Amino acid sequence: xxxxxxxxxxxxxxxxxxxxxxxxxxxxxxxxxxxxxxxxxxxxxxxxxxxxxxxxxxxxxxxxxxxxxxxxxxxxxxxxxxxxxxxxxxxxxxxxxxxxxxxxxxxxxxxxxxxxxxxxxxxxxxxxxxxxxxxxxxxxxxxxxxxxxxx
Numbered sequence: 001x002x003x004x005x006x007x008x009x010x011x012x013x014x015x016x017x018x019x020x021x022x023x024x025x026x027x028x029x030x031x032x033x034x035x036x037x038x039x040x041x042x043x044x045x046x047x048x049x050x051x052x053x054x055x056x057x058x059x060x061x062x063x064x065x066x067x068x069x070x071x072x073x074x075x076x077x078x079x080x081x082x083x084x085x086x087x088x089x090x091x092x093x094x095x096x097x098x099x100x101x102x103x104x105x106x107x108x109x110x111x112x113x114x115x116x117x118x119x120x121x122x123x124x125x126x127x128x129x130x131x132x133x134x135x136x137x138x139x140x141x142x143x144x145x146x147x148x149x150x151x
Contacts, residue, residue: 001070001071001076007070007073007075007076007113008111008112008113008114009067009111014042014065014067017030017044017064017065018030018042018044027046027047027048027049028044028045028046028047028064029044029045029047029096030042030043030044031043031044031045031089031092033085033088033089035082038069039069040068040069040072040081040082040085041066041067041068041069041072041085041086041088041089042065042066042067042089043063043065043066043067043089043092043093044063044064044065044066045061045062045063045064045093045096046061046062046064047061047096047100049062050062050107052105052107052139052141053107053126053137053139054105054124054126054139054141055105055141055142058102058103058105059100059101059102059105060097060102060105060106060107060139061093061094061096061097061100061102061105061106061107062106062107062108063090063093063106063107063108066086066089066090066108067086068085068086069081069085072085086117087121090106090121090140093106094106094140094143097140097143098143103142103143104140104141104142104143105139105140105141105142105143106123106139106140107137107138107139107140108123108137108138108139109129109132109135109136109137109138110135110136110137110138111135112135112136115136115138118138119138122140123138123139123140124138124139124140124141125137125138126138126139
């Protein structure tokens, strides 16, 4: 379905990402949203190696991959079966950042077609990254734990 609709993540091999990368690297975690027996979205995060570009010297959660299922994308199915899957995954990444003491900081490189989504999520466009195929790098800054009721 992703290939048919020319989605930018059509060649991502999630099985490889989940089985190989996570099983061999302790600093990576994989998460899925499942509902009614189907996977609605997936996310892989890196938890120890990346630093913030907005708060120099501070660690953050790096989103190594995030995607909603094809039937949850407006460009494929109108209306999408479920809305908010990507948003829920990003909120979880921020929560995980709080749990690790990173103050809600999260960063990621965006595929061109998803830049507007991250902008609408309130992420800060830090600019194109020439070391990462000129993809735009986005980052969430400090997020007070009181927002989530986490202490």
